[in-house]
Amino acid sequence: MRKKSRRGDSQEVNAGSMADIAFLLLIFFLVTTTIASDKGLSILLPPKREDDALNEFKMKDRNVYKVLINSRNQLLVEGDPLSLSKLRKGAKEFIDNKGRDEKLSESPLEAAVSFKTDRGTSYAVYVRVLDEIKAAYNELRAEKLGIALDAYLTFDEKEALKDEKLLRKVQRFSQSVGDNFSVKDYLNFDPIKKGQEGKRKEVEGYQKARASDKELFIERYYDASREYPLRISEAEPTKIGG
């Protein structure tokens, strides 16, 4: 009896080299790994240019925050030279003016940032300026929400969209309006815009479902981005220094 069991022991495969094998694989993957970094600054390019549509978008001069970078990477903002570190503050003041100062924008909804570079502007500077303008918008939104900029940036929208409370709310909303709304539709719903189309019922249903309480952070999050819409337009570049 005892002999038998001993024989069974000796048949076990030696696992001592397991670590070596694993190490080999590990080193292979360590070497081949590039941790995917699909992060960056997103922008939406203007639509295809048509010859007769050049002057299509006429905006009031005071609502456009003009940022120029020349081929020597110097910044000109609203006609005055400005250092990069002051751009964020300047842009914030401009966007969030709400009609107070006559030289600055009328309202955040109207304000836009026009951003123009030369062909000779270096790409690194371009990215820095774009980053600063985005930071201005994000800071305004974060302030609106009453959180820090870092917290705003790390807020995981995708996770928040799966919130059960939100899903239930959307369901209720869909029922009250008599239409099927997705979560994004619900969050992007603009009662004023829809009201113009004569959808009174929808507006009332919306207001019932939403106006009472704004307990969900994601709703306020969407409200903040609606209040400060990101409007960065890139003007046609000049041909200097290409």
Add this chain to the structure above:
Amino acid sequence: MAQFVKKEKPQPSISTASLPDIVFMLLFFFMVTTVLRETDLLVKVSIPPATQLEKIENKSLVSYIYVGPPKDKGQFGDEPRIQVNDVFVTPRDIPRFIAQERAKLDEALRDKIIISMKVDQNKKTKMGIVIDIREQLREVDARKVNYATVRGDDVAEN
């Protein structure tokens, strides 16, 4: 005088029995995070830093354009060039590239294509080349552009 005799302590040895487990754990981590690179980079690309990063949600929609000085200086010089897939291209070739990339996507997703521009931050890389690409992208209506950046600290100079 009392004599203190140092007792010979046996050197405690750390058990290495759990080593395979640890290594396997690391192994799985790297296996999961690994993306095998499909294209060989012909250009040097060091991505500029930024703070306001946005993550691209849907990776299958992304196509990459690389811009930077060629690695092989002797053959291609050191002026920044555009690389897509495995070849250098001129801005004129961009529309064809986009058409190819669109053909890989589902029909419903074709107009949602995102172009990730991985552009070198070297001083020699100017906006001119980026603008040329951008104009071509506008032509074919691939307007969602993402300038790839790494997370950097607040960089404020001047």
